[in-house]
Amino acid sequence: MSKAPWVAVHVSSAEPGRRVGASDIVDALAQQIRGGHVPHGARLPPVRVLERRLGISKNTVQAAYDELVARGLVVSREREGVFVAVPQGDPVPQRRALHAAPVTWAAPLVVSEPLRGLFDLGNVFIDPQLLPRERLAECHRAVLRDGGPMPFYDAQGYPPLRAAIAERLRGRGIEAEADDIVVTVGSQHALDLVARAMAGRVVATEDPGYRYVVPLLRSFGHRVVGLPLDPFGGIDLEGWARILEHERPALVYATTSFHNPTGYSYTSHEIAALVELSARLGCALMEDDWGSDMLSGSEYRPSLRATGGRGVLYLNSFTKKLLPSLRLGFVLADAAAIPALVGAKRASVLGGNLVSEMALCEFLERGYYDTHLATLQVELDARYQACLDVLRASMPALVRWTTPGGGPTLWLDLPRSVDLAALRGRMVNRGIAIEAGASNFLGEPTLHGFRIGYARHPIDALARALEALAAEVGAML
Numbered sequence: 001m002s003k004a005p006w007v008a009v010h011v012s013s014a015e016p017g018r019r020v021g022a023s024d025i026v027d028a029l030a031q032q033i034r035g036g037h038v039p040h041g042a043r044l045p046p047v048r049v050l051e052r053r054l055g056i057s058k059n060t061v062q063a064a065y066d067e068l069v070a071r072g073l074v075v076s077r078e079r080e081g082v083f084v085a086v087p088q089g090d091p092v093p094q095r096r097a098l099h100a101a102p103v104t105w106a107a108p109l110v111v112s113e114p115l116r117g118l119f120d121l122g123n124v125f126i127d128p129q130l131l132p133r134e135r136l137a138e139c140h141r142a143v144l145r146d147g148g149p150m151p152f153y154d155a156q157g158y159p160p161l162r163a164a165i166a167e168r169l170r171g172r173g174i175e176a177e178a179d180d181i182v183v184t185v186g187s188q189h190a191l192d193l194v195a196r197a198m199a200g201r202v203v204a205t206e207d208p209g210y211r212y213v214v215p216l217l218r219s220f221g222h223r224v225v226g227l228p229l230d231p232f233g234g235i236d237l238e239g240w241a242r243i244l245e246h247e248r249p250a251l252v253y254a255t256t257s258f259h260n261p262t263g264y265s266y267t268s269h270e271i272a273a274l275v276e277l278s279a280r281l282g283c284a285l286m287e288d289d290w291g292s293d294m295l296s297g298s299e300y301r302p303s304l305r306a307t308g309g310r311g312v313l314y315l316n317s318f319t320k321k322l323l324p325s326l327r328l329g330f331v332l333a334d335a336a337a338i339p340a341l342v343g344a345k346r347a348s349v350l351g352g353n354l355v356s357e358m359a360l361c362e363f364l365e366r367g368y369y370d371t372h373l374a375t376l377q378v379e380l381d382a383r384y385q386a387c388l389d390v391l392r393a394s395m396p397a398l399v400r401w402t403t404p405g406g407g408p409t410l411w412l413d414l415p416r417s418v419d420l421a422a423l424r425g426r427m428v429n430r431g432i433a434i435e436a437g438a439s440n441f442l443g444e445p446t447l448h449g450f451r452i453g454y455a456r457h458p459i460d461a462l463a464r465a466l467e468a469l470a471a472e473v474g475a476m477l
């Protein structure tokens with residue numbers, strides 16, 4: 001039988017700085033027992049525990065306990081311990097089980113519906129079969145084995161990793177130095193840091209848009225303003241200008257390439273116009289480049305950061321392209337923004353996972369990322385083309401879709417006569433989940449459809465799911 005847990009007691013020397021003596025222990029425990037702070041029947045700390053904690057000899061503690069026994073305040077039981085004596089006829093009091101008050105929670109910021117084994121047609125992750133687990137494992141082993149003394153974490157991120165990221169960005173025409181980068185836990189964390197650190201309280205973003213950003217911004221007290229995005233018609237720049245002039249947001253958050261969920265990419269004219277609006281109206285810009293590196297050529301678009309200069313915040317992430325569980329991304333800012341961003345990061349997580357940061361750095365420096373992307377992009381290109389082929393061959397007339405040519409997702413838009421909730425139910429009956437909901441929209445949905453992810457599933461499985469979808473849509477029209 002395991003021994004009863006012992007109670008925590010307070011013992012200190014009567015004279016500060018002097019070693020605790022037996023009389024100090026006797027006085028302290030006698031006072032706490034008489035005061036009812038240590039209940040009858042409770043087990044006192046074992047001799048060896050007090051001996052080590054107070055840095056005194058075993059004999060001193062034993063002498064104190066012997067004295068407490070002599071005074072009738074405690075009893076010593078062989079192999080069980082020393083217990084506070086229970087007065088005659090007084091049963092050991094049973095402590096009433098009290099429960100501390102629970103926290104009152106707000107409604108969950110984000111709720112994600114379980115898929116319950118359904119084939120997920122809207123999934124924007126890359127097929128795990130295509131990800132370089134073995135090479136990543138090698139890099140982790142290398143940094144843990146021969147990395148020399150493990151440095152302490154760096155709140156801004158492992159400096160050589162920041163240097164390697166900056167070099168890649170410069171290769172895309174984006175001005176970047178290691179000092180301008182803060183490494184984050186995926187780009188969601190980069191969004192979190194900006195939301196924490198910025199002073200302004202109004203953020204404008206595309207509607208529809210990336211759905212986890214809105215609850216995040218709101219949780220920090222930001223008001224979110226929608227900029228309507230029609231992926232089939234392009235951006236209504238005059239409409240956006242009117243909204244921005246009226247709302248004067250502190251920040252415009254834009255996914256300029258392979259926008260989630262529509263797959264839309266801004267034209268160079270739209271990017272230049274957004275920079276002009278920013279300069280004229282004083283709203284800062286933040287570009288989320290999440291979909292770059294997925295599909296060949298997808299990384300060489302003129303970005304908002306490249307066009308608008310160092311003041312534009314730029315986010316990207318390795319999590320989708322390397323391993324979702326790696327959770328590494330970054331925000332590229334400029335010198336003026338770094339203290340606020342690093343301060344926010346310290347306040348929330350102190351620093352990131354340095355082992356993973358070092359392993360990613362190793363992965364980049366060995367050239368594994370470039371070779372991985374080259375083979376990955378060939379496979380993703382094939383899946384994207386197959387997806388387009390199946391849509392063209394099987395979807396009824398009046399169904400339309402975007403053709404992003406990059407990133408992991410396109411938008412499938414259906415005639416208004418198709419009831420999306422009913423379609424979702426029919427697809428669930430076929431074991432397939434579609435995202436036909438309003439969660440990507442700030443208000444009333446302006447489009448009538450959902451995203452299709454073509455990076456997650458092998459071609460055969462994707463084609464079967466799309467054909468099933470086409471059959472259901474056809475039946476409903």
Ligand SMILES: Cc1ncc(COP(=O)(O)O)c(C=O)c1O
Nearest residue numbers: 186187188210260290317319329
């Ligand atoms: C547009 C966009 N930005 C950011 C993220 C966050 O991704 P992560 O934190 O994995 O980098 C996502 C995730 O899907 C996204 O779609």
